[in-house]
Amino acid sequence: xxxxxxxxxxxxxxxxxxxxxxxxxxxxxxxxxxxxxxxxxxxxxxxxxxxxxxxxxxxxxxxxxxxxxxxxxxxxxxxxxxxxxxxxxxxxxxxxxxxxxxxxxxxxxxxxxxxxxxxxxxxxxxxxxxxxxxxxxxxxxxxxxxxxxx
Numbered sequence: 001x002x003x004x005x006x007x008x009x010x011x012x013x014x015x016x017x018x019x020x021x022x023x024x025x026x027x028x029x030x031x032x033x034x035x036x037x038x039x040x041x042x043x044x045x046x047x048x049x050x051x052x053x054x055x056x057x058x059x060x061x062x063x064x065x066x067x068x069x070x071x072x073x074x075x076x077x078x079x080x081x082x083x084x085x086x087x088x089x090x091x092x093x094x095x096x097x098x099x100x101x102x103x104x105x106x107x108x109x110x111x112x113x114x115x116x117x118x119x120x121x122x123x124x125x126x127x128x129x130x131x132x133x134x135x136x137x138x139x140x141x142x143x144x145x146x147x148x149x150x
Contacts, residue, residue, distance in 0.1 A: 023136065024133075024136045025105065025111075025133075026105060026106075026108075026109055026110060026111035026131060026132075026133035027103050027105040027111050029048055029111070029131070029133045029136060029137075029138060030103045030111045030113050030129075030131050030133075031103055032048060033045065033048050033113075033131075033138065034099075034101050034103075034113070036048065037084070037087065037088060037096050038096060038097050038099075040088040040093050040096075040097075041088075042081065042084050042085055042088055045084045045088065046077060046080070046081055046084065048137060048138050049077050049080055049137060049138045050077070050134065050135070050137035050138060050139050051076070051077050052075075052076060052077075052139070053075075053076065053077055053080050053137070053138055053139055053140065053141070054073065054074070054075050054080075054139070054140050054141075055072075055073075055074045055079075055080040055083050055140075055141045055142075055143070056071055056072065056073055056074075056140075056141070056142040056143065057071060057072035057073075057074070057083055057143050058071060058072075058143060058144070058145045059071055059072070061083065061086065061087075061143070062074075062082055062083055062086050063086070064082065080141075083143075095117040095118060095123075095125070096117075098117060098118070099115050099116065099117045100115065100116045100117075100119060101113055101114065101115045101116075102114045109132055109133050109134055109139075110130065110131065110132055110133070111131045111133065112128050112129070112130055112131070113128065113129040113131065114126075114128055115127060115128075115129065125145065125146075126145075126146045127143065127144050127145040127146050128144050128146070129141055129142065129143050129144065130142040130144065
């Protein structure tokens with residue numbers, strides 16, 4: 001095989017890599033996100049987020065939230081990282097690793113993540129995260145806690 005053919009093949013493969021990443025369905029992006037969360041690797045978690053992502057959290061999820069009242073709104077990847085530092089930190093990672101999840105695709109760019117931690121215990125908590133995925137990256141995530149008690 002000539003050097004030029006090998007070079008062309010290598011460039012084609014390298015050029016296809018970003019396209020393949022963009023082709024992940026919202027369902028697959030969310031599944032990859034959950035897997036990264038369970039490793040507590042914040043860099044791996046953040047790799048699935050768009051630079052201009054918006055993450056919305058329940059009040060008080062991030063202790064440094066400003067303003068302290070109401071939901072947290074974290075615009076941009078650097079601000080969103082604050083959420084995942086908390087969720088993958090030593091006080092939360094046990095619940096994340098034991099979390100039961102199902103992903104429900106909704107259309108071309110939306111998926112719901114149904115989750116539950118500590119099933120059947122007094123610490124049981126559940127919710128739904130709404131993800132909007134564009135170009136293989138999470139553009140918006142809204143974390144919604146289920147406030148109904150079992």
